[in-house]
Amino acid sequence: MSKTLNRRDFIKTTSATTIGVATIVSGITLTTFANANKMPVTNEKRWGMLIDTNKLTEADIDGMVSACQQEQGWGSELHSTGNQKPGWIKKLKVRDKATGKISNLALMCQHCEQPPCVDVCPTNASMKRKDGIVLVDRHLCIGCRYCMMACPYDARSFVHETLSNQKEHMPRGKGTVEACTMCVHKVDKGEAPACVASVNSDAVIFGDLYDASSKINQTLKTIQSAQIRADLNLNTGVRYSGI
Amino acid sequence: MNRLLVVFLTLLVSSVFAHTNEHANLGERASSIKASGKVFHGSISIIRKMHPEFLRHKRDKTLRQGVRTDEHSLKGCVSCHANKNKTNNQYHSVDKKDQFCSNCHQQVGVSLDCFSCHRTTPKKGSL
Numbered sequence: 001m002s003k004t005l006n007r008r009d010f011i012k013t014t015s016a017t018t019i020g021v022a023t024i025v026s027g028i029t030l031t032t033f034a035n036a037n038k039m040p041v042t043n044e045k046r047w048g049m050l051i052d053t054n055k056l057t058e059a060d061i062d063g064m065v066s067a068c069q070q071e072q073g074w075g076s077e078l079h080s081t082g083n084q085k086p087g088w089i090k091k092l093k094v095r096d097k098a099t100g101k102i103s104n105l106a107l108m109c110q111h112c113e114q115p116p117c118v119d120v121c122p123t124n125a126s127m128k129r130k131d132g133i134v135l136v137d138r139h140l141c142i143g144c145r146y147c148m149m150a151c152p153y154d155a156r157s158f159v160h161e162t163l164s165n166q167k168e169h170m171p172r173g174k175g176t177v178e179a180c181t182m183c184v185h186k187v188d189k190g191e192a193p194a195c196v197a198s199v200n201s202d203a204v205i206f207g208d209l210y211d212a213s214s215k216i217n218q219t220l221k222t223i224q225s226a227q228i229r230a231d232l233n234l235n236t237g238v239r240y241s242g243i
Numbered sequence: 244m245n246r247l248l249v250v251f252l253t254l255l256v257s258s259v260f261a262h263t264n265e266h267a268n269l270g271e272r273a274s275s276i277k278a279s280g281k282v283f284h285g286s287i288s289i290i291r292k293m294h295p296e297f298l299r300h301k302r303d304k305t306l307r308q309g310v311r312t313d314e315h316s317l318k319g320c321v322s323c324h325a326n327k328n329k330t331n332n333q334y335h336s337v338d339k340k341d342q343f344c345s346n347c348h349q350q351v352g353v354s355l356d357c358f359s360c361h362r363t364t365p366k367k368g369s370l
Contacts, residue, residue, distance in 0.1 A: 040308035127307060137306050138360055166362045168318055173360030188309050 037188055046132040047111070047182055047237060048209040049196065050216050050225060053103045054242035055203035061091045061106045067198035068108075071183060073167040079160070086157035088180045089195060094243065103243050106195070106204075109134055109155040109180035110228065111237035117147035117156065126177075132209075132237050133182045143175040152229050155179050182237075209237065270324030270343050283323075291347075294320075298357075317357060320344075322365040336363035 069075035074086045089108040095101070111134045117126045118134065125140035126147045136147075136156075148156045156179040159172055166172050169185040183193035191197075196206040207216035225241040227234070269277065276283055284290040290297075301315040313319050324343040325334045337344045338358040348355045 037309065037311040040304070040310055129307065129309060131309070135306065139302055139306075162359075164363070166360065168362050168366040171360035171362070176360070184309070185311075188311050 041129055041131040041188075043130040043132075044210065046113075046209045047187060048132070048207065048216055049182075049193075049238045050205045050219055050241065051106055051238065052203045052205075052241045053105060055201055056104065056106065056199070057203075058091070058104050060199050060201070060203060061104055063198045064106050064195035064204070065089050065091065067194040068180070071167070071186075071194035072170045072181070073165075073172065074157075074178070077159075077161055077163070084158070084160045086159065086178060088155075088157065088178070105228075105240065105243070107153060107155070107228075108195075108238065109151075109182070110153050110234070111180075111182060113235035113237070115234065116150040116152065116232075120146045120150040122146065129184070133184050133187070134179075135181055135184065136177050136179060138171065138173065138176040138178075141176040143177065145177060147177055152232055152234075268326055268341060268343050268346055270337075271327050272325075273323040273343075276323065317361055321361075321363065325363075325365050334364035338363050 068089045072088060074088060077085060080086070089106055092105040092107045094103045094105055096103075111128075111132055113128075113132065115126070115128055115134050118128055120126075122144060123140045123142055125137045125142070126134070127137055128134045143158065145158055148154075148158060156177050158177050159174050162174045163172055170181070172178060183191075183195075186193060192206045196204045205216045205219060207214040209217060209220070211217055220239065223241055225239045226243055227236045227239055228243075273283070297315040298317055298320075302317075304310040305316070321337055325337050326342060327334055335342050336358070338355055339345060340349070344355055344358075
């Protein structure tokens with residue numbers, strides 16, 4: 001007994017299968033896209049930065065600072081004076097005593113693996129995400145500023161005045177400590193931090209230190225690089241070459 | 244006796260209606276969503292009672308774990324519930340007097356601390 005498939009039945013079954021497959025496939029792609037920020041970050045990644053001080057010009061550093069100010073909305077405080085002014089990223093001149101060689105560094109939170117600011121925080125507000133980004137949870141910060149004293153890089157600032165019109169992604173307020181967030185809101189979207197994006201050359205590389213195929217990992221394997229105050233064994237996420 | 248009962252019932256019914264009345268200052272986008280018949284919050288009473296817990300839970304997940312979804316995000320609250328000043332086309336801050344957040348918080352005497360750090364108006368161009 002043989003059953004022949006007529007034209008009408010064939011069209012019906014094929015179209016039904018196509019629609020079915022298409023629905024499932026689109027469902028899968030949709031969930032993969034949606035999952036990007038639904039899952040907690042893991043320690044399979046460690047975000048880091050490599051700054052080549054030979055390639056980085058002073059103008060580049062100024063550009064990085066203003067890109068940071070624009071992105072995060074700091075630097076226009078009216079009542080803070082002198083040391084009260086926040087500085088998430090700063091330009092630093094280092095002179096070699098023997099040769100007199102001057103290098104310009106962009107210095108910000110170094111996103112240590114063993115951050116002293118986290119060790120000293122009495123309220124657990126100073127914290128490190130699993131992917132290595134060190135942040136201040138301002139919900140818990142009581143403004144004691146121990147972390148500012150503990151940080152060997154002077155990377156943190158304290159907000160001394162009432163603020164308004166903050167950036168939507170970067171809440172900031174009087175009485176809390178703040179620092180470079182490695183533009184965590186951008187990194188979570190798969191973008192590079194604002195300061196990295198502002199430099200046109202490859203003087204600043206951002207990426208996953210653990211990923212063997214990433215540019216930063218490969219460059220760090222081939223060139224000589226240093227951590228600032230490597231003697232403290234903090235294993236910083238921000239590395240420098242040319243110093 | 245019956246008269247007393249009537250008075251009592253009237254008070255009871257009116258108090259019930261007093262609590263189900265419309266929010267005076269729902270916010271620009273929230274009003275248009277409501278007018279279009281879409282349901283955004285599953286239950287108004289749950290969101291009224293539980294929004295501090297929702298926000299607190301979400302803030303920890305976002306800040307500490309990098310979970311950035313729209314659900315229960317404070318940005319989302321502000322973007323829908325902010326009102327515009329009709330004369331200069333600028334947003335009112337949600338924590339200013341008689342605006343969406345402060346309206347109830349003033350009435351129940353609960354201080355509102357979100358906005359000493361968080362932005363009180365939607366970002367320009369987000370609507």
